[in-house]
Amino acid sequence: MSHIPFQLREVQRRISSAAEKAKRDPSTITLIAVSKTFSTEDVQRAIDAGQSCFGESRFQEAALKIADLRSSIDWHFIGRVQRNKVRKILPLFPTIHAIDSLKLSEYVNSIAKECGFAPKLFLQVDQANEETKGGFQPDELYRVFGDLAALSHISIAGLMTIPPAAEHSEDSRCWFADLRRLRDDLSQKFSIPLPHLSMGMSGDYEVAIEEGATHVRVGSSIFGKRAYHVEGELGSIA
Ligand SMILES: *Cc1c(COP(=O)(O)O)cnc(C)c1O
Numbered sequence: 001m002s003h004i005p006f007q008l009r010e011v012q013r014r015i016s017s018a019a020e021k022a023k024r025d026p027s028t029i030t031l032i033a034v035s036k037t038f039s040t041e042d043v044q045r046a047i048d049a050g051q052s053c054f055g056e057s058r059f060q061e062a063a064l065k066i067a068d069l070r071s072s073i074d075w076h077f078i079g080r081v082q083r084n085k086v087r088k089i090l091p092l093f094p095t096i097h098a099i100d101s102l103k104l105s106e107y108v109n110s111i112a113k114e115c116g117f118a119p120k121l122f123l124q125v126d127q128a129n130e131e132t133k134g135g136f137q138p139d140e141l142y143r144v145f146g147d148l149a150a151l152s153h154i155s156i157a158g159l160m161t162i163p164p165a166a167e168h169s170e171d172s173r174c175w176f177a178d179l180r181r182l183r184d185d186l187s188q189k190f191s192i193p194l195p196h197l198s199m200g201m202s203g204d205y206e207v208a209i210e211e212g213a214t215h216v217r218v219g220s221s222i223f224g225k226r227a228y229h230v231e232g233e234l235g236s237i238a
Helices: 004-021 041-047 059-069 083-092 101-113 136-147 168-188 203-209
Strands: 032-035 052-057 074-077 095-099 118-122 155-160 197-198 215-218
Touching: 004 032, 004 041, 004 203, 041 059, 052 059, 059 074, 074 083, 083 101, 095 155, 095 215, 101 118, 101 136, 136 168, 155 168, 155 215, 168 197, 168 203, 197 215, 203 215
Parallel strands: 032 052, 032 215, 052 074, 074 095, 095 118, 118 155, 155 197
Antiparallel strands: none
8 A cells, every 4th residue: 555645635634724724725725746756656646646736856757757647737847947958848847936047037938939838937036045056036036027027928926935954844934934025025016916936845834835835845745755865956955
């Protein structure tokens, strides 16, 4: 018997209770099951248990699974986006979470235009100014947001963060609250809706929901401990 269906239900239950605690409607929160490093069979187990939204961070690995699965899955690309992979990522992933520069956004927009895609993008924010992590600096985001919003073949879903590694989930709360304030302020200053916040992982998704997360990216709490590191993605916490 696989532990995946049970753990998935447990995560769903905890999402609902965190939402209720924050007086939010649980159906407004999307659980992205992060399946990087896990097998196609494991993804299938989660699909059989009712999960339809998955996140992957390495294109090659993801493409193999996507080809194997053939189900109608809502795939989210959550890893760092290399420019030379954009053409391949767009047909497979309707949503991309770690857009970290205006240049990359413009490039994604040009490929989307050329190939007829309309990707939803999350702008990753490097809140703690960490060298190992990609992302916009908050002040940079204010400078370029008008240009980002003017790109016509992408839609900006909202902001995304991977806060500094923390021992306790409460340590992440300030970063999550900070991202929400940044979102509210940008949205107001530029009069552009920014409905989504992609924040919270296995260690802290309940706190993220209390602070307004609409997309939580949860891997190990569903699939188990990862057997190997994913280099360079999460910096020091990978
Ligand atoms: C791996 C990964 C996650 C999931 O991490 P867990 O701690 O296993 O839940 C979330 N977000 C990103 C960007 C990741 O690379």
